[in-house]
Amino acid sequence: MPRATLDRQLHQIQDEVLTLGSMVEQALVKSVDALKRRDVTAAQQVIRGDQAVNEKRYAIENGIIAVVATQQPMAHDLRFLAAVLEVIIELERIGDYAKGIARVCQRLEGVEIPIPSRDFERMAEITVSMLHRSLSAFVKEDASLAHRIPDEDEQVDALYNSVYHGLITSMIQHPEWIDHSNLLLWVAHNLERAADRVTNICERTVFIATGELLEMDLDDYEETE
Amino acid sequence: MSEQNLSNHFAIETRNLNLFYGNFRAVKDVNLQIVPRKITAIIGPSGCGKSTVLRSFNRMNDFVPGFHMEGEILFHGKNLYAPDVDPVQVRQYIGMVFQKPNPFPKSIYENVAWGARINGYKGNMDELVEGALRAAALWDEVKDNLKKSGLSLSGGQQQRLCIARALAVKPEIILMDEPCSALDPIATLKIEDLMRELSENYTIIIVTHNMQQAARASDYTAFFTMDEDRAGVxxxxxxxxxxxxNPRDKRTEDYITGRFG
Structure with missing residues (x-):
């Protein structure tokens, strides 16, 4: 079948997106785990690792520009490449959220404050699961799966609201914790936003599969933002 | 051709190559190093000397009255234009595929066997023909009709037959001068895929007017244009x-973005 070179390059880009996705998943899990265990060394590793995430994103972007310039992709191939340009930005941002959580872990070093680790872990778990399946849908170009995943964002939003109220209550009861509780609010915020980014990835998968540009993000949180 | 030196790192290397038709300098001071087992495309506007350069690589210009060259074209460290070099032998190592498919009015089999017969090939001719047709991605389409005329094939098949004919004499380098300009888009893409496969074993240099083809099919690209004396540079x-x-020269940028030429 003609276009063997283009097909090979498209596959390679797809593989690199999966690699980037896996780097970001690990960073998110590791950052929440570091916070739970108060492990500043692990947090430092996540922060350092973000550089590799950024470099991977730019490498994929450069690869896409080269394919567009040299292979004249059309139709599905063009949609795929345009979508990947968006998907890698979403993944890189999720990496930034992980880095932000790792920074909070560093800033809370030696601070005596209860951390809602179980909720954070649960949020990260759901988000990583959504992310993992969103990339699977992306690879299979499975629009139906991509349509279903964003619904799970509600669970993350519910956890966010629960953590939010818990932290506000703790701030009222312990005004001396306000600064540090505020940092923990940022952790919740980052996890909540990471799940939103997964929704954007699903939108791009639908675009690749159908050519339709959809807005799937019906997030209650964003309305109050 | 057995002389070895450092420059055999490249498949072909030109040093201060100048090519003339009579008093007219068609190509000026070209220093080009062709990487082995890769596809190199030469692009540029009409009259920039790209075909002249390509043809000089297997001494096809020898037939043009008034042609002469200055500088060197090194192949395995040996200047292809040295007095003791036999141009026929050059063309055995460096084959050529032309713009218009030009099979001989003979059978498919004889078209492929032709070069080997002339060279007095003593091996198994059937195997040689099959191998060359397979390498040219034509075997499956013609294996039951090897006695049919080469001219009975479609344009794309004829061009692949010409590629098989070039391969049958076991060259190291294949020069292609606008090999797809007479073909439809699908036949063109088939040739491009074939070029990619062949580049595992052969060095390919292609001259093309089709910029998109150069972009799609090649590993390296040389951009030629004319200077104020109308000499190709x-x-x-x-x-x-x-x-x-990200071309470095504004003239390249202007050409590939369609703003010149």
Missing amino acids: MVEYGETSQIFT
Whole structure:
């Protein structure tokens, strides 16, 4: 079948997106785990690792520009490449959220404050699961799966609201914790936003599969933002 | 051709190559290093000397009255234009595929066997023909009709037959002068895929007017243009992805963005 070179390059880009996705998943899990265990060394590793995430994103972007310039992709191939340009930005941002959580872990070093680790872990778990399946849908170009995943964002939003109220209550009861509780609010915020980014990835998968540009993000949180 | 030196790192290397038709200097001071087992495309506007350069690589210009060259074209460290070099032998090592498919009015089999017969090939001719047709991605389409005339094939098949004919004499380098300009888009893409496969074993140099083809099919691209004396000069040479995403010379940028030429 003609276009063997283009097909090979498209596959390679797809593989690199999966690699980037896996780097970001690990960073998110590791950052929440570091916070739970108060492990500043692990947090430092996540922060350092973000550089590799950024470099991977730019490498994929450069690869896409080269394919567009040299292979004249059309139709599905063009949609795929345009979508990947968006998907890698979403993944890189999720990496930034992980880095932000790792920074909070560093800033809370030696601070005596209860951390809602179980909720954070649960949020990260759901988000990583959504992310993992969103990339699977992306690879299979499975629009139906991509349509279903964003619904799970509600669970993350519910956890966010629960953590939010818990932290506000703790701030009222312990005004001396306000600064540090505020940092923990940022952790919740980052996890909540990471799940939103997964929704954007699903939108791009639908675009690749159908050519339709959809807005799937019906997030209650964003309305109050 | 057995003389070895450092320059056999490249499949072909030109040093201060100048090519003349009579008093007219068609190509000026080209220093080009062709990477082995890669596809190099030469692009540029009409009259920039790209075909003249390509043809000089297997001494096809010898037939043009008034042609002469200055500088060197090194192949395995030996200047192809040295007095003791036999141009027929050059063409055995460096084959050529032309713009218009030009099979002989003979059978498919005889078209492929032709070069080997002339060279007095003593091996198994059937195997040689089959191997060359397979390498040219034509075997499956013609294996039951090897006695049919080469001219009975479609344009794309005829061009692949010409590629098989070039391969049958076991060259190291295949020169292609606008090999797809007479073909439809699908036949063109088939040839491009074939070029990619062949580049595992052969060095390919292609001259093309079709910039998109150069972009799609090649690893390296050389951009030629004309200077104020209408002599062809090489403006820029580099990896194809670099030439088409971030050319260093404004003349290259203007040409590939369609703003010149």
